[in-house]
Amino acid sequence: MDITFYKYQGTGNDFVMIDNRDLKFPKDNTKLVAFLCDRRFGIGADGLILLENDTTVDFKMVYYNSDGNESTMCGNGGRCIVAFAEFLNVFKKETTFNAVDGLHNATVEGNLVSLQMVDVDEIKTKPNAMFLNTGSPHHVQQVTNLSEFHVKEEGKKLRYGLYGKVGSNINFVEPVKENVFAVRTYERGVEDETLSCGTGVTAAAIAMHKSGMVKSNHVFINVLGGNLEVKFSVNDASYSDVFLIGDAKQVFKGEIVCNI
Numbered sequence: 001m002d003i004t005f006y007k008y009q010g011t012g013n014d015f016v017m018i019d020n021r022d023l024k025f026p027k028d029n030t031k032l033v034a035f036l037c038d039r040r041f042g043i044g045a046d047g048l049i050l051l052e053n054d055t056t057v058d059f060k061m062v063y064y065n066s067d068g069n070e071s072t073m074c075g076n077g078g079r080c081i082v083a084f085a086e087f088l089n090v091f092k093k094e095t096t097f098n099a100v101d102g103l104h105n106a107t108v109e110g111n112l113v114s115l116q117m118v119d120v121d122e123i124k125t126k127p128n129a130m131f132l133n134t135g136s137p138h139h140v141q142q143v144t145n146l147s148e149f150h151v152k153e154e155g156k157k158l159r160y161g162l163y164g165k166v167g168s169n170i171n172f173v174e175p176v177k178e179n180v181f182a183v184r185t186y187e188r189g190v191e192d193e194t195l196s197c198g199t200g201v202t203a204a205a206i207a208m209h210k211s212g213m214v215k216s217n218h219v220f221i222n223v224l225g226g227n228l229e230v231k232f233s234v235n236d237a238s239y240s241d242v243f244l245i246g247d248a249k250q251v252f253k254g255e256i257v258c259n260i
Helices: 030-037 075-087 151-161 198-210
Strands: 002-010 013-019 047-052 059-065 094-099 102-109 112-116 123-126 129-133 137-142 169-177 180-187 192-194 218-223 226-235 238-247 249-257
Touching (some): 013 075, 030 059, 151 180, 169 198, 198 218, 198 238
Antiparallel strands (some): 002 013, 047 059, 129 137, 226 238
């Protein structure tokens, strides 16, 4: 089987993108997805995303982690599929699409994609951390000396030890200056640190606001792969109109022959 694919990245979080509007991709073949995401034997990516038709909105996003399993929402992947859909002329400038966690609105201006995330109504406080769902589950924990922190080792301990087999993404956060934070994330499904995690960045920004570390509803986040912004509205304990903002770029187009 020959597969035409595109490679996109958003702040270093990279994805194999496939136009599956003809529904020819074997969606249940987890070994194939894992192979395509493999950085040594396949194309290499943090995840694989299918763009499909939707009956009510512009398109549908189907997201897989690099382990081959379909997963919860991916924020940077959402920004990348918006850029991909505009490239394919599915829409121009403004769109609404369907994902595993519901409908998302987005706008594109050049390489800059602004993606509306789900509302957050519940934030659980844990010892030295917070837990919330921004389309995917996230543990947010403030640390010191983040640049030297052992993210993979400590993230793996929490991912399995605290959250079990289902797991959670684990985010470590450090203040940089007013309204600016550095974030590093251990992602479940990838089972490693990634250069960026969109839902994690969103969770970190909201958690820092909830904890009183930031008063503004416009937070700037530095990740290993670049810079992102998170905007939101707050009403009592509820966060709405949550937007993740940053670059999403096409890296290359290719074709791969698969016999899996």
